[in-house]
Amino acid sequence: MPPEPPPARRRAYPALSPGARTLAARCESRVNELARRMTRDTFEQLPGYPELPADVKDVEIAATVRNGLRLFLRRVRGTQGHSGDYRLFRERAAQRAEEGMPLHTLLRSHSMAVYVLWQALRDEATSEEEGALIELVDFLLRGHEAIIGVVAETYLDEQAALSAERREHHRSLVRGLLDGSLPPLRAFEELGLEGRSLVLHLQLPPEGGPSASAVAVRRTTRRVQTALDRAFGGEAVCLLGAGGGEAVVPRWTDGTAGRRACEELADRLGKVCGEGVRMAAVTAGTPSEIPAAARTAGDVVQVARACGRPAGWHRMEDVLLEFHLSRRNESSDRIAALLDPIGDRPELVETLRVHLEHRQDRRSSARHLGLHPNTVDNRLARITELTGLDLATPRGSALALAALLLRGDAVTR
Structure with missing residues (x-):
C-alpha cells in the first residue's frame, strides 16, 4: 500500500462552534449501535454484501465503521489528525480489492455510512440546533471526500498490483508451455488448453x-x-x-x-x-x-x-518449397557458400531475391526495385558471372533460392 501522506499535506478542518461539538458528543455513546446498524442492516442492500462471511461483516467491516465514526468525533472535538488516521481505511480497501469486491460497492458502503451518521445527528438535534447540525454536515462531507479519495486510490493501486502479478504468472505459464518446461497436464489445468489448438x-x-x-x-x-x-x-x-x-x-x-x-x-x-x-x-x-x-x-x-x-x-x-529448402543438413553450408562472391554486394543480393520472388519476370522485378529492366538484366548477368549459377535454368534458380534462405534469417536449425 502507498505510504500515508505527511501531516503537513492534510486538509485543514475548520473550527466548529461549541454547539456543534456538543451535538456531536451526544452521538459518542451510539458508536457501537450505529456500527451494528450499518453492518447488519444498511449494507445488506449492497450487491454481494449479503454473501460475505459473517466474520468479515461483524469483525473487519464493523471495525472499519467504528474507526470512521470515532475519527469523525475526534476531529469534531478539535483533535489534530495524524499520519495513521487513514491506515485502517487503506488496509481494508486493499483487502477488498484482493477479495474481488467491486469498487463501486466499496465506495457505496462508505457513502451509506455517512448517511446513517447524518441520520443519527439529525435525530439528536433539537429545533434550536439547526445551525449546529448544518456545521456538522458540512464538516462530515468534507471529511468524507478525503476518505473516499484514499479508499479509491488504495483500491486501484492494489488492483493494479494484483493484475500485474496475474499477468506475470500467466506469462510465465505460457513461456513454460512454449519452451516445453510446463507439463501438458498443468497447461490444461491452468491455461484451459485441451484438444487441438491454433498456435x-x-x-x-x-x-x-x-x-x-x-x-x-x-x-x-x-x-x-x-x-x-x-x-x-x-x-x-x-x-x-x-x-x-x-x-x-x-x-x-x-x-x-x-x-x-x-x-x-x-x-x-x-x-x-x-x-x-x-x-x-x-x-x-x-x-x-x-x-x-x-x-x-x-x-x-x-x-x-x-x-x-x-x-x-x-x-x-x-x-x-522455400520452407523445405531452408532446412539445414550436411549440404547446407556448401549451398549457402554459393552466394559468397556477392555477399558484400547487397544490391545484387536484393536483386536476386526480388527476381526469384517475382517469378523471374524482369519487368516486374524492375518496377519493384525502381530500376530500368536493362539494369536488372545487367545485375543478373553479374550474379551469374560471380557465382556460376545459371538463373535461366530451373536448377540454377532452385540453388539460388536455397542459398538465399540458408544465408538469411529463415535458418533456425
Missing part, C-alpha cells in the same frame, strides 16, 4: 523503433491483445512483447471460419500496428505439440520474410 507467431514493427518507450510498448501490446480477443473470442493465451510473440487459441477447429478469423486478424493488426505485421498459424493436435507448432510458425514467418514476401498472414502452403 500463432506474430512479428510486429516496434512502435517508435528500437528506442520505443515502455508506454509505447504497452500500448502496442494492448492493441494486439484486443485484436486477438476480437478474432478468437477472448480465448487466446499470449506471450507478447514489443516485437510480437506467440498466441495459443484452445479448442481449435480448422475450416473456413478459422481461415477467415486469421485473415481478419492479420488485417486488423495491420491497421492498428502498421503495415509491417507478419503472422503465421500452425495447428497443434495436443498441448504437448504446442512448442513444436510455435517453432514452426516462427520459421514460416522468417522464411516468408527472407524470400521477400510482403507482410501479412503467411500460410505454410505459400512458402512450402
Whole structure:
C-alpha cells in the first residue's frame, strides 16, 4: 500500500462552534449501535454484501465503521489528525480489492455510512440546533471526500498490483508451455488448453523503433491483445512483447471460419500496428505439440520474410518449397557458400531475391526495385558471372533460392 501522506499535506478542518461539538458528543455513546446498524442492516442492500462471511461483516467491516465514526468525533472535538488516521481505511480497501469486491460497492458502503451518521445527528438535534447540525454536515462531507479519495486510490493501486502479478504468472505459464518446461497436464489445468489448438507467431514493427518507450510498448501490446480477443473470442493465451510473440487459441477447429478469423486478424493488426505485421498459424493436435507448432510458425514467418514476401498472414502452403529448402543438413553450408562472391554486394543480393520472388519476370522485378529492366538484366548477368549459377535454368534458380534462405534469417536449425 502507498505510504500515508505527511501531516503537513492534510486538509485543514475548520473550527466548529461549541454547539456543534456538543451535538456531536451526544452521538459518542451510539458508536457501537450505529456500527451494528450499518453492518447488519444498511449494507445488506449492497450487491454481494449479503454473501460475505459473517466474520468479515461483524469483525473487519464493523471495525472499519467504528474507526470512521470515532475519527469523525475526534476531529469534531478539535483533535489534530495524524499520519495513521487513514491506515485502517487503506488496509481494508486493499483487502477488498484482493477479495474481488467491486469498487463501486466499496465506495457505496462508505457513502451509506455517512448517511446513517447524518441520520443519527439529525435525530439528536433539537429545533434550536439547526445551525449546529448544518456545521456538522458540512464538516462530515468534507471529511468524507478525503476518505473516499484514499479508499479509491488504495483500491486501484492494489488492483493494479494484483493484475500485474496475474499477468506475470500467466506469462510465465505460457513461456513454460512454449519452451516445453510446463507439463501438458498443468497447461490444461491452468491455461484451459485441451484438444487441438491454433498456435500463432506474430512479428510486429516496434512502435517508435528500437528506442520505443515502455508506454509505447504497452500500448502496442494492448492493441494486439484486443485484436486477438476480437478474432478468437477472448480465448487466446499470449506471450507478447514489443516485437510480437506467440498466441495459443484452445479448442481449435480448422475450416473456413478459422481461415477467415486469421485473415481478419492479420488485417486488423495491420491497421492498428502498421503495415509491417507478419503472422503465421500452425495447428497443434495436443498441448504437448504446442512448442513444436510455435517453432514452426516462427520459421514460416522468417522464411516468408527472407524470400521477400510482403507482410501479412503467411500460410505454410505459400512458402512450402522455400520452407523445405531452408532446412539445414550436411549440404547446407556448401549451398549457402554459393552466394559468397556477392555477399558484400547487397544490391545484387536484393536483386536476386526480388527476381526469384517475382517469378523471374524482369519487368516486374524492375518496377519493384525502381530500376530500368536493362539494369536488372545487367545485375543478373553479374550474379551469374560471380557465382556460376545459371538463373535461366530451373536448377540454377532452385540453388539460388536455397542459398538465399540458408544465408538469411529463415535458418533456425
